[in-house]
Amino acid sequence: MKQRTAMAENLVTCHDCHKLVHLPDGHDHGTRCPRCHGALHFRKPDSLQRTWALLIAAVVLYVPANVYPIMRVTSLGRAQADTIMSGVVHLFEHGMWPLALIVFFASIVVPMAKLFALVHLLVSVQRRSPKKPVERTKLYRLTEMFGRWSMVDIYVVAMLAALVQLGSLAQVEAELGAVFFGATVVTTMIAAESFDPRLIWDRRGRPKHSEEHSKTHG
């Protein structure tokens, strides 16, 4: 059986309600879904440019997120500031290695893997790579699924700040690193959302000005 894409048949799937709408002249500009009134696009608009822009912003934010401390613990007049990494190291030193692993995965592995995965997807789409489209589509789905777990560290800071309120005896405060880290998580989530996995399938070694390509930007 022949495999046909919706776009090649002038059909567009509504991003919000998944209705299949026929646009006879193949232009999606300014059209709205008759069912849910969401904007219709054959492909997410300017997907590659937007994803790159957000990804670069996320990388830039991720540097201060790791350099600045995420919280400061004041206890009996002694202040100690923890970065994401030093927090993980402290947990290891205190023998709390399951906890250390959770925080290490959520705050370091997941954001890094997500950044690398999105760069790989963008570059391979731009190179019109024909290789492993199924695996790349799955990689995209994983990226979308796990990004939210990076919020764990933000919640830990919030809970510690809420609980450790003993004035001069002991106090926990959120620091600049947590702000940058929160911004990194949000930015990468929006970046993943801007990427259109259908581009993986559209651009597999086709000539640059194919019908699909003009529609993407039409």
Place this chain on the structure above:
Amino acid sequence: MATPPVDRTDDSTLAPLPAGDAPVRPVVRGVVAGPEHIVACHDCDLIVSLPPLADRALARCPRCQFVIHRGAHHTIERTVALTIAALVLFTAANAFPLLTMKAQGNETVATIVSGSRILWDQGNRGLAGLVLLTTFVAPLLHSTLLLYVLVPLGFGKKAPAAADVFRWIGHVRVWSMAEVFVLGVLVSLVKLADMADIVPGIALWALGLLIPVLTASLATLDPDEVWSRLDRSGEL
């Protein structure tokens, strides 16, 4: 200029497709009798002819393996029941203490929103907003809006602006992070248990129960069925 959209989905025939080969079938376990309809895979845009599915059956895209459709029978009744349960648990999770810390004769009680309040007081307003949005506003909004659409729909009626509201629900869901928050609370609990007396409160149990309820309500919700019922229902 804008093209007026042409509605052709309700043709269960292959109307929008030009003459030629029939569209491919999904990889599916558990088909029930009924007309097929044409959909495009969300992740690779392949046109697939989708048969009606048995309860809990999955239809996967033959090309990229995306789960195109998930059979969910009695979707409205089940989702409404689970969403009401989720709202009750969420109310309990907010009404009772989450964690209580006892140290040096002092007792500090934290609830779901106290993290955001403290961050706000300490001048971290952006962070406070993010925590409040993902642990309180989005989960509450998601459940309430879902009931707003589904309860009237259960009686065959369409609430005012139901289509727009149901569309927003999809966007709100992304920012509802109750399950991640629970992990954060557990990490804080273990971290503090080392240096102080820390007692988990009723809210933590309520949150712990909320997660499977939310997961189940996602599995029972069949958005395609809700959309097609919205198409067929009269205004409230």
